[in-house]
Amino acid sequence: MSGRFAPSPTGPLHQGSLVTAIGSYLEAKKRKTPWLLRIDDLDGFRSMRGARDEIMRSLDAHGLHWDGPVQYQSNRIEVYMEALSNLEEQDVLFYCNCSRKLLKNHRVYPGTCRKQSNYQSDRAIRISTKNRVITCPDQLRGNRSYELETAFGDFIIVRRDQIISYHLATAVDDGSPEIDHVVRGYDLLHETPKQQYLMELLNLRPPEYAHLPVLTDEDGVKLSKRTGATPVNPKNAKENWFITLRLLGLNPPVDAANWEIKELKKWGMEAWQLELVPQQSAMIMDT
Numbered sequence: 105m106s107g108r109f110a111p112s113p114t115g116p117l118h119q120g121s122l123v124t125a126i127g128s129y130l131e132a133k134k135r136k137t138p139w140l141l142r143i144d145d146l147d148g149f150r151s152m153r154g155a156r157d158e159i160m161r162s163l164d165a166h167g168l169h170w171d172g173p174v175q176y177q178s179n180r181i182e183v184y185m186e187a188l189s190n191l192e193e194q195d196v197l198f199y200c201n202c203s204r205k206l207l208k209n210h211r212v213y214p215g216t217c218r219k220q221s222n223y224q225s226d227r228a229i230r231i232s233t234k235n236r237v238i239t240c241p242d243q244l245r246g247n248r249s250y251e252l253e254t255a256f257g258d259f260i261i262v263r264r265d266q267i268i269s270y271h272l273a274t275a276v277d278d279g280s281p282e283i284d285h286v287v288r289g290y291d292l293l294h295e296t297p298k299q300q301y302l303m304e305l306l307n308l309r310p311p312e313y314a315h316l317p318v319l320t321d322e323d324g325v326k327l328s329k330r331t332g333a334t335p336v337n338p339k340n341a342k343e344n345w346f347i348t349l350r351l352l353g354l355n356p357p358v359d360a361a362n363w364e365i366k367e368l369k370k371w372g373m374e375a376w377q378l379e380l381v382p383q384q385s386a387m388i389m390d391t
């Protein structure tokens with residue numbers, strides 16, 4: 105049983121990613137389970153050259169040493185293709201050639217191509233959500249139920265450019281028997297039902313989830329690697345740890361910003377409790 109941290113290599117780690125990295129690390133350590141590192145690198149267009157190595161160097165500098173080999177989603181295409189065939193056999197997939205323009209005025213996908221079963225290489229593959237209701241337990245936020253069709257519509261499983269969707273890959277990976285808990289950002293809370301739906305169809309056991317608040321700038325915009333949020337400086341790893349512990353609802357002594365990483369980690373592991381994490385969806389990062 106393990107926890108995991110799963111960054112996309114779209115840019116260097118920023119303070120918001122560090123909150124998720126340290127939160128998931130401390131939860132895994134508290135459970136006395138391994139903490140795995142997975143690189144979500146299926147989307148080559150969004151990946152940034154060098155980001156993957158920079159992320160790993162930064163984790164290392166913060167004493168966040170992952171267990172076992174790094175998993176790259178780009179090495180697992182065959183596994184995702186198997187899951188895709190499984191779904192195909194269940195007759196829940198369809199090909200969609202709706203343009204963005206056509207869908208522009210719809211809040212969710214209106215089901216236009218549901219009956220389309222002929223393959224063409226420039227079509228996306230969607231999954232039919234029918235009237236499915238999915239209940240997602242979250243350790244921080246309780247249970248939430250979603251009517252998939254009204255909340256999201258039939259969502260994309262393989263993109264028009266033939267890239268496997270984040271949802272399919274993540275459902276397969278997080279549904280693996282190895283993973284028993286997932287700690288990640290609040291921005292993914294409402295993505296969880298789609299992943300749980302896929303896990304259910306693929307007969308995979310969903311992990312336990314906890315969604316931590318995301319960090320935003322003063323205008324309420326989420327810090328994001330892709331949009332160039334200021335990277336954390338590995339040279340300030342101690343101070344970054346101190347700030348992160350506070351953001352996670354812990355109260356380290358004032359002089360802890362000068363402690364060695366080893367001590368900060370030890371203090372964090374002893375003090376860590378999911379229940380202490382602030383309940384809000386977002387927190388403003390003072391710069």
Ligand code: GLU
Pocket residue numbers: 110111112144274288289292
């Ligand atoms: N790769 C995603 C990201 O960097 C997170 C995926 C997840 O934790 O499920 O935003």
